[in-house]
Amino acid sequence: xxxxxxxxxxxxxxxxxxxxxxSCSNDTNLDNKSQELxxxxxxxxxxxxxxxxxxxxxxxxxxxxxxxxxxxxEILLSEVFDDLKMKNNEEFISSEIxxxxxxxxxxxNQEKMSATSLKDLQILFAPIDDNTKTLEGIDxxxxxxxxxxxxxxxxxxxxxxxxGKYEFQKNMNSFNEELKKxxxxxxxxxxxxxxxxxxxxxxKIDSIKLSDVQxxxxxxxxxxxxIVFNFDQNFNEPNVPPLRVLQMPYIKKKNVLYxxxxxxxxxxxxxxxxxxxxxxxxxxxxxxxGVINIVVQAIGTGVTLGTGDAIWxxxxxxxxxxxxxxxxxxxxxxxxxxxxxxxxxxxxxxTQLKSGAxxxxxxxxxxxxx
Numbered sequence: 001x002x003x004x005x006x007x008x009x010x011x012x013x014x015x016x017x018x019x020x021x022x023s024c025s026n027d028t029n030l031d032n033k034s035q036e037l038x039x040x041x042x043x044x045x046x047x048x049x050x051x052x053x054x055x056x057x058x059x060x061x062x063x064x065x066x067x068x069x070x071x072x073x074e075i076l077l078s079e080v081f082d083d084l085k086m087k088n089n090e091e092f093i094s095s096e097i098x099x100x101x102x103x104x105x106x107x108x109n110q111e112k113m114s115a116t117s118l119k120d121l122q123i124l125f126a127p128i129d130d131n132t133k134t135l136e137g138i139d140x141x142x143x144x145x146x147x148x149x150x151x152x153x154x155x156x157x158x159x160x161x162x163x164g165k166y167e168f169q170k171n172m173n174s175f176n177e178e179l180k181k182x183x184x185x186x187x188x189x190x191x192x193x194x195x196x197x198x199x200x201x202x203x204k205i206d207s208i209k210l211s212d213v214q215x216x217x218x219x220x221x222x223x224x225x226x227i228v229f230n231f232d233q234n235f236n237e238p239n240v241p242p243l244r245v246l247q248m249p250y251i252k253k254k255n256v257l258y259x260x261x262x263x264x265x266x267x268x269x270x271x272x273x274x275x276x277x278x279x280x281x282x283x284x285x286x287x288x289x290g291v292i293n294i295v296v297q298a299i300g301t302g303v304t305l306g307t308g309d310a311i312w313x314x315x316x317x318x319x320x321x322x323x324x325x326x327x328x329x330x331x332x333x334x335x336x337x338x339x340x341x342x343x344x345x346x347x348x349x350x351t352q353l354k355s356g357a358x359x360x361x362x363x364x365x366x367x368x369x370x
Contacts, residue, residue: 028153030134030146037144040125040136043094048123048160049142050092051077055118055158056140058084064158065115069107071252072220074165077103101162102170106220108157122147126161130216130337152217159220165249168223168282175245200370201267203275203345208248208363209257209353214281214337223282224248224339228264230275248279264365265345273347279339279361 037045054060063083068075081089093103107113112120122145124137135147137160147153215222229243244266250258265275340356345365353362 028148028151028155030148032144032146035134035146037136038134039127039129039132041096043097044125044160045138045144047092047097048125048138050089051080051158051160052123052138052140052142054081054084054086054089055121058086060084061113061118061121062115064107064118064121064156065110065113069110072106072108074104074106074161074220076166077105077160080105097162102164102166103160103162104164104166105158105160106164108159108217108220109153109155112154113156121156121158122153123158123160124218126159126163126219128163130214130219132218135218149216149218159218161220164220165223168225169247171282172225172245172247179243179245201347201367202263202370203265203267203347203365203367205260205262205264206364206366207257207259207353208251208361210251210254210279210339211360211362212339213251213254214339221252224251225280225282226264227278227280228275230269265347267347275345277342277345279341279356281337281339 055064063080078089097103114120118140121140122137123140124135124145124147127135127149132149135149137145137147139145147157210224213222213224225248226246227243228246244264246262246264248260248262250260264277267273338358340358340361342354342356342361342363347367349366350364351366353364355362
């Protein structure tokens, strides 16, 4: 193993030296002399060179031109290694790299990829911070490159990402596990009375459009989710406030109308005919327990309030603000981005697009019984 890694380092060094005068013609490339690595470690650079070598020696151009990478679709890096028939790749993935998140990748500007050539390809690491000014990585020959993050690149790029689709799914699973520990019901269940199943009343999202997905070009597709909750008593478990986390993986682009028919409020859980929804874009997780604590604490106040909007609305707004502050003030370097909020959702049909409080989301929804 150690011999293999040593030999690879020698090969990678030869690639870098032999291509010293090679440069990609792209006006978003920055002068290397005035730059230094900021968020990418030397271990990651070595991993990138291993990926570059694997692509060059195993017909990687054809793989990256494949439809599986279409529309910025993220693929596990381990799957890429399998497709390239590369073994022993774990040697190049240190425990420190693994600790940061699941390794996945996506191709930017795939339409500019050649199925027979990799000469313009760059391999960059997607940063955690949305406000990063400079992207870091290598060209296909192993040379360090710096790319201006403020404008979309003209080159085909293989982004290695550790905060994408698969990491998002892991985070959402962690959130739901935390809910289960607290006794929250995260699955759609049918109440059972005297051994007989009763009807389930719910609202479903018929259509949704976002005017901004809060994701820069170098982060690929957004990871959108919604927190849906209320502050009254749960119909089935009086001591547990209804709270659900919904993934919205179908949302890929801004200003596109999606029609998911996704259930999002289950009225059998509520004694008050109003719910609240916050739509977020996930970047790197947050303190799940802290968010849940805020909702749990709010139930004590919520169940004592009257039914009038003049009393109820300010309470909901204040609690939503506390939830958002908890998410934005979390341990994460790049906390999740707020998309929009719907403070009060009722048991009704809304057939015209209804904007959220921040005027970023627009949805239609309907009430149904199963």
